[in-house]
Amino acid sequence: MNTANKDGFGARGGWWVVAQLPLLLLAYLIPRWTAQAGPISMLEYTGQALMVAGALLTVTGAVSLGRWLTPFPQPLPESQLRTTGAYALVRHPLYSGILFMAIGWSLYWFSVAGLAFDVMLLVFFDRKAAREEIWLAEKFPGYAAYRQRVKKLIPWIY
Numbered sequence: 001m002n003t004a005n006k007d008g009f010g011a012r013g014g015w016w017v018v019a020q021l022p023l024l025l026l027a028y029l030i031p032r033w034t035a036q037a038g039p040i041s042m043l044e045y046t047g048q049a050l051m052v053a054g055a056l057l058t059v060t061g062a063v064s065l066g067r068w069l070t071p072f073p074q075p076l077p078e079s080q081l082r083t084t085g086a087y088a089l090v091r092h093p094l095y096s097g098i099l100f101m102a103i104g105w106s107l108y109w110f111s112v113a114g115l116a117f118d119v120m121l122l123v124f125f126d127r128k129a130a131r132e133e134i135w136l137a138e139k140f141p142g143y144a145a146y147r148q149r150v151k152k153l154i155p156w157i158y
Contacts, residue, residue, distance in 0.1 A: 013073035016128045027102040031114030050104030058097030061086040073132035081140040089155045095125040096153045
């Protein structure tokens with residue numbers, strides 16, 4: 001395999017990024033299209049809280065990565081393993097944060113269809129993270145121990 005193919009768009013996980021874009025758009029649109037009218041309720045407040053928590057998790061995860069942040073699931077060659085801050089809560093805080101915001105958005109709009117789509121989004125990020133973790137384990141000798149200590153996407157649960 002030549003170097004261009006090894007380091008190319010697809011080899012770095014670029015198709016995961018391409019697939020992610022329409023999924024994120026649908027995660028925003030479906031709850032709006034299928035919103036149920038109702039009074040302000042605990043679901044709406046819970047949705048707002050999840051959106052804020054998700055945004056904080058995403059931002060702190062991105063800041064923690066700093067110059068090693070990339071849209072591709074394959075880590076950059078010069079990157080270092082992060083295990084503190086947001087990465088002490090979950091191994092993939094950017095994916096988790098996006099999921100929390102999507103679920104919060106669906107709750108805010110009282111959208112059952114949105115929540116059903118969020119389950120599909122969870123499966124997508126779980127699979128994308130699984131591929132990413134293969135690369136992380138190859139690159140970082142301490143990744144296996146970190147994976148044993150910290151949950152993948154949902155703090156203390158999964």
